[in-house]
Structure formats: structure tokens, C-alpha cells
Amino acid sequence: MTFPKPTARQAADILHLLLWAPSDWLLPCSEVPRSKIRWWIVTMAKEVQLKKKSTLREMKRCFLDHLTINSLLNTFSYCVVNIISK
Known part of the structure; x- marks a missing residue:
């Protein structure tokens, strides 16, 4: 499967996923439940609110x-990850 060249925003989102998403989610053809993705985003948001200022936090x-749900799902699809609705 060939994907079109990502935009700068999509490339940045892919990089963010590679940096912070659980590594087992990014294995080719892995399946990730939407509920786990939501929990990960909420956890990251709490971390951003509670930690002191740093480059990583910013x-x-x-x-x-x-982040939008559509942009996130598109980013996972670039990484060949299947999102399942659990």
C-alpha cells in the first residue's frame, strides 16, 4: 500500500506518535482499541497540566x-495500525 506524501502537520503527528505512543501500538498491523487511545490522550493531557515547564512538556x-480524532486516526493509518472500536 502506498500513501501520499504527508503534510508537515501529518509528519509532525507521526513523529509525536513515534516518540510517545506505546511502542507495541506501532508494530505493523497491530490493533489498538479506541478506548486505550482515549486513555493515553487523557493521561498525556494530565501529565502536561501537572508537570513544570520544560521543552518536552511544551x-x-x-x-x-x-490534535483531532481524524488527524490521530490518519496518523495511525500512516503507521499501518488498525484501530478497533473497543
Whole structure:
């Protein structure tokens, strides 16, 4: 399967997933329940709110600020991850 070249925003989202998503989610053809994705996003948002200012915190905040469910699902599809509705 060939994907079109990602936009700069999509490339940034892919990088964020590679940095912070659980590594077992990004294995080719893995299946990730939506409920786990939601929990991961909520956990990251809490972490961003509670930690003191740092470059890492600001990178995560920027990722979360621009995140939409559609952009996240598209990013997972670029990584060949199947999202299941559990």
C-alpha cells in the first residue's frame, strides 16, 4: 500500500506518535482499541497540566493542542495500525 506524501502537520503527528505512543501500538498491523487511545490522550493531557515547564512538556502540549480524532486516526493509518472500536 502506498500513501501520499504527508503534510508537515501529518509528519509532525507521526513523529509525536513515534516518540510517545506505546511502542507495541506501532508494530505493523497491530490493533489498538479506541478506548486505550482515549486513555493515553487523557493521561498525556494530565501529565502536561501537572508537570513544570520544560521543552518536552511544551512539545506534548503543542501536539495535544492541534490534535483531532481524524488527524490521530490518519496518523495511525500512516503507521499501518488498525484501530478497533473497543
